[in-house]
Amino acid sequence: GDSVTQMEGPVTLSEEAFLTINCTYTATGYPSLFWYVQYPGEGLQLLLKATKADDKGSNKGFEATYRKETTSFHLEKGSVQVSDSAVYFCALSYSNYQLIWGAGTKLIIKP
């Protein structure tokens, strides 16, 4: 079946470091791909999305490119801040409105 695999955390970085959080997927069709973020004590919120191959989603300095050939959707940011500390979830979806979620990656940014 379809699935999403994320790198295990926690990922600990210093402020202004470059961030990559890996996400790969297994899908029988052509899903849309998402990154959601969960700040401490809050619900999840959509960070960015890509709906077809080679699309790049971007928001708040974060980027991810839908790579069909490597079935990947890695999250990147050039210079992280302490306020980026959160749990990041990769997910995929088809037209049935249900999301298939990765396990989440906790990001800790130290000043």
Next chain:
Amino acid sequence: NAGVTQTPKFRVLKTGQSMTLLCAQDMNHEYMYWYRQDPGMGLRLIHYSVGEGTTAKGEVPDGYNVSRLKKQNFLLGLESAAPSQTSVYFCASSADKYEQYFGPGTRLTVT
């Protein structure tokens, strides 16, 4: 615009007790979802609804029941709580396949 709200925020139950979690959304969304979040396991879909008066089972429906009598509300019931149901419960709603809006969560402990 409150978005998605959940009541209560915290609850402690004894094994065998029952309770209902309430989710309300004011965005006129057709689709609503109940998830549970456990450490290291990401989000798992319990039940979902594609419109008023409809419900369907998700990945982990056993031990839970739901109702969607009004479009804006989605109730999650536990008839006989078990320690395995200790978790954080999130409600979400969506109008399209690209974004789900989440509530702040309910932290439930079953002793």
